[in-house]
Amino acid sequence: MSLAKFFALIQYPIPHHLLSRLVGCLAECRVAWLKNALIRAFIKVFKVDMGEAAEPDPTAYATFNDFFTRELKPEARPLGEGLLSPADGNLSQFGPIEADRLLQAKGHRFSMIDLLGGDADAAQRYTGGSYANIYLSPKDYHRVHMPLAGTLTEMVYVPGRLFSVNAATTEHVPNLFARNERLVCHFDTEYGPMVVVLVGAMIVAAIETVWAGQVTPLSGQVQRIRFDEPIHLERGAEMGRFKLGSTVVMAFAGQVDFDDALAPKSKVAMGQSLGVFKNS
Template sequence: MSMKQCLFILSQYLLPHHLLSRLIGCAAECRAAWFKNRLIGWFARQYQVDMNEAQVEDLSAYAHFNDFFTRALKEGARPLDQTPGAILSPADGAISQLGPIEQGRIFQAKGHSFSVLELLGGDAQRAAPFMGGDFATVYLSPKDYHRVHMPLAGTLREMVYVPGRLFSVNQTTAENVPELFARNERVVCLFDSERGPMAVVLVGAMIVASIETVWAGLVTPPRRQLKSVRYDEAARGPIHLEKGAELGRFKLGSTAIVLFAPHQVEWNAGLASGTPVRMGEALALPRT
């Protein structure tokens, strides 16, 4: 690592993650026109955000920065791949890693992996269906569309909020912070799908003010402790989402990880670390 990278990694351990994220979250909700218009305009220029595909193209029309950051797209901007059985990318971004889950661990970056058990909140019964299965990790950059969608149609079985740190998520931290995705705060969404159990994990990061789902809204318990909510027949009643339907969104952040049980999916051969993807593109086909 360069000295700059070493200092950046050191700062990740020293910074007050949640305090910093709360402060930035307050700024991102500020409605004062002079402030939010300058912030949104600067961000759009800095990260070359393509507003031509946004449902609302006028930057000044957004109520606050988070409203802009979680902007909706025009109808048809993300057509869904129509290949029968195709497993879709849940988000815009780039493939961080994808492949098999080996010995209960997911590859993170050179020399680093993390535990499926820890990623899903430490419950062995919850993690068991994915042992020996497959994963795909999609990193969302600041300029990307920040809503997360269903890779397949599914019925929600359980949502788990897992408290944790808020390390920045990028190539440098992936290569140098052990167990990064199993250490950061995250929301685990477990579904029953046509390919069996499917998990979509929304991972927070530094300055990620919040994670929302379409069925629960803002998912940040008053006390940052692990919380599981069942959505089966005996609990709250089933919630079914079609393939490509919005699942949730990030307010300033981060990464989506999709997990499948063994022998269910075959990742497209052209995908590798760093491959850009768009929501609705096919990541995989059913394994025969």
């Protein structure tokens, strides 16, 4: 048995939510010597580039979470053309949505219906469209931005497990992104419907959005939230953030011509052009 498969298997019996909440408490600790030690150790282990941060002094952050969700300098992530990467990370998989199925990793596909919390009508909008999955590693910038300008129509919280979403786990845990806790954000755009799914993961203590603040953790039931007033976000604007790392899955009703230079596991930066919509 490979180490990657062993790592995936030992996660099944772990109390994912309890472990994540405990880590979340530690990440919110305001004891100066402790949070500073945690931040410095993290920067050293993961080789975090603090030169990009709006606040480069690690000790200036009130908590580890404040450091982890740090703002970047305005010029650090220029916006490209067309469809933008919503986050820093690895573009793990991308391409056309075929018969409601999206590729998770070699040998593993997952259902758009399952990803959206069982909403077959919403999933139908994306038949023949395109998708992309971006994995945010611990060293990455952890704010998520709009790949296109859009108006929020609905937010859906879907409860689930909190498996790790690193490469080892995505290759060995079937239906991973549709099993984990996640926040499904539906938008209308000039290219048709778009959904951005913020997928929780082990030790991800919470997911936040700019329109609702901290959303997770919630209860064990699917919760649908609509908004009385339209919430419009411009292309490249911040939409949310992860308190510790995870994955973004985005899908579009329109077909995307992805950049020829991209390949599975390509490193991408927030604001980088991923491609353009066909017939746009």
